[in-house]
Amino acid sequence: MKTIVASEIxxxxxxxxxxxxxxxxxxxxxxxCLDPVSAVEEAxxxxxxxxxxxxxxxxxxxxxxxxxxxGTVRI
Numbered sequence: 001m002k003t004i005v006a007s008e009i010x011x012x013x014x015x016x017x018x019x020x021x022x023x024x025x026x027x028x029x030x031x032x033c034l035d036p037v038s039a040v041e042e043a044x045x046x047x048x049x050x051x052x053x054x055x056x057x058x059x060x061x062x063x064x065x066x067x068x069x070x071g072t073v074r075i
Contacts, residue, residue, distance in 0.1 A: 001037055002027040007063070023063040030054040 007023040028037045035049040037056070047054040 027059040
């Protein structure tokens, strides 16, 4: 199962710049064979790829980009 959470602005810092929760993905994998766990496998507790009872392992991907500076930059 893969859960995708979209990025969002969750507030601002003291200088007025935005606090951004980055886009991220969490995928549940079978610990034995690293195959993604489906809804059926989650319900039965048995991996359809390797046939063993699975215990959850997670793969997490965080998508991060820089935000441009706003205002005037003094050198």
